[in-house]
Amino acid sequence: MALGAVAGLLGSLATMIPLQYCVLDPENHMFFKLSILGGTITVNAVAILGILLVVVVAWAIALALDRLRHHWLARGGAVWKADTAPGTFIGYDFSPWIFLAPTLVGLAVFTYYPAAQNFFLGTQLARRGVEKTAFNCLDNFASLITSRLQDAHYYILSDGFVWHAENARYLAVFGNSVFFTLFIVLVANVLGLSIALLASQKIRGASVYRTLMIWPYAISGVVVGIVFAILLGGGGSGFINQVLRLFGVEPVPFLSDAWWARVSVGMAAAWNKLGFNVLIYIAALQAVPAELMEAASIDGANAWKRFLNVTIPMISPYIFFVVFLNLNYSFFDLYAVIDNLTEGGPVNATTNLVVDVIRVGVESRDIGKAAAQSIVLFMVVVGLTYVQFRVMGRRVTYGAD
Amino acid sequence: MGFPLFYAALVSTQNNAQMFRLQMIPGDSFGFNLQTVLDRNIARLMFNTFAVASMVTLGKVVLSIFSGMALVYFRFPAKSLVFGFILAALMVPGEVTIIALFRLVALELGWGNTWTALIVPAVASPTGVFLFRQHFASVTPELSEAAQLDGAGPLQFLLRVLLPLSRNTVTALVVIMFIGAWNSYLWPLLIVTNPDLQVIQVGLSTLDDGVEIGRTWGPIMLGAVIASIPPIAIFVLMQKQFLQGFALTRHK
Secondary structure, eight states, X not given: OHHHHHHHHHHHHHHHSOOOOOOOOTTTTXXXXXXXXXXXXXXXXXXXXXXXHHHHHHHHHHHHHHHHHHHHHHTTTOTTGGGOOTTOBTTOSSHHHHHHHHHHHHHIIIIIHHHHHHHHHTTEEOBTTOOOOEEOTTHHHHHHHSOOHHHHHHHHHHOHHHHHHHHTHHHHHHHHHHXXXXXXXXXXXXXXXXXXXXXXXXXXXXXXXHHHHHGGGGSOHHHHHHHHHHHHOSGGGSHHHHHHHHTTOOOOOTTTSHHHHHHHHHHHHHHHHHHHHHHHHHHHHHTSOHHHHHHHHXXXXXXXXXXXXXXXXHHHHHHHHHHHHHHHHHHHSOHHHHHHHTTTOSTTTTXXXXXXXXXXXXXXXXXXXXXXXXXXXXXXXXXXXXXXXXXXXXXXXXXXX | OOHHHHHHHHHTTSOHHHHHTTOOSOOSOHHHHHHHHHHTTHHHHHHHHHHHHHHHHHHHHHHHHHHHHHHHHBOOTTHXXXXXXXXXXXXXXXXXXXXXXXXXXXXXXXXXXXXXXXXXXXXXXXXXXXXXHHHHHHSOTHHHHHHHHXXXXXXXXXXXIIHHHTHHHHHHHHHHHHHHHHHOOHHHHHHOOOXXXXXXXXXXXXXXXXXXXXXXXXXXXXXXXXXXXXXXHHHHHTHHHHHHHHHHHHOO
């Protein structure tokens, strides 16, 4: 009966929602052509994006419902009866809400409302500084992987190659983000663990080492970008290149070659985070019981085997922790470093997803397209969070804590 | 590890010619560089950053303590839902919502070019609430029961018992939040264009003397070093508490 009431309510609500019709016009730019092996395949961009979107959202909702159900069952079916935990203040019915109100309102207005607004703006033709918006279906999403009709027209008139380059742009930007993430996570963790292994050999002066090691973590991305700009930049007259010349090495185009620029951004960011990783790994290594290592050496395991079969499994929770922190950092927090080191160049070679959101939304004033890009970012967050839950959940089962 | 910033400090005493000669001893331009950054009003930029970062940190800590307390020491319906609402926000990086937030704050609220825009959106902190909730949950419930038997209300309990117990957590949060607020770049870059209200991270690139072709690196490096002193000092001095704070976030 309750179900019927809910359905009735939903039904009446649904009729109140003004429907915006989305006509998929094949004459428009919803299709883009792929030339593979001499043949041409026409791909419906909107269909692909739409299906992806529906799948991801449905999957996220299912996951959330599942978690809620487990939670519910674990608590014996009654969610808030179980909150009669010992130590709670009795007879204060309003004060918790007053205590919570600023946080809840703040999150609702400055996190959830913009997040929801993204989904609305993603379907709108919206310009920066203009209040009015107009519905434009899924054009913003489609324009991420194919250019607009009028743009295409323009490009075909001027230069066919530019049209192709523009088509591949967003995918290239996505690729840059993935490259930075892989590079930073790999470098900062392999180096971090190696340094931690070396540093944990000696106990004397450990706190001094630690301080010397970790303070770059407190430096802002802006300073990291600027400092690496004088180290790597300046063509052949930059610091590193001058040092290399002393050894007879040809100048390296650190900031002017696409791949070197990507590596430079990766190095700068990895340097910023390295000290923190070292610190966590030192703490992790110290928590490995000495008896285990001794037992392994008595059994005849050499240093490498001990590292592989004892140390790595014992510190794996810490590895996951550090890797996920680095993952989130390198996907979302690189803006300051990139903006001050390469400004996204040369020719967008170091433009990642966040930099592109700002380029499109603020500099090109296309709020709608930037919102569509933000939704793609949001999907990445959902994916990362899901993986994190899975891995962390498994971690608990072999109980390292 | 420290070499890049050490080199920056070295360049801050040099002019461009000395820097490009790869001179590894301090140059003679420190006075000129200092005069340049003072003329570009670095004092104002530092003060602005200090004021904004302090207010953000204070707001975050106070709101987080109250919210954490509500989640641990009170009974109310839909508590797990409220906690879920806060936790879910923890997962969303600010960069994901920044375009819509920019539109909201600049256009709908009309807060462009104000400190309000720098402070208010930042004070509700899911990280802080989570940290304090975990910390309070680890405090034995007998304490609050004893306080109730003695006739203390929640506020008295907070001020007399809980806060003195939570000094380490508060310090950890202050360190994390202050460094984060001090180093924030993208949001002030977007929402503040008035140089009188700007923060140091955005202002660094304006410290150029504008005379030479290209950038004059000496003053910029001096600015970078000055801007890095407060966060590094706080970080090094309070390292232990900071690490305890991180240990707290790991104990789910």
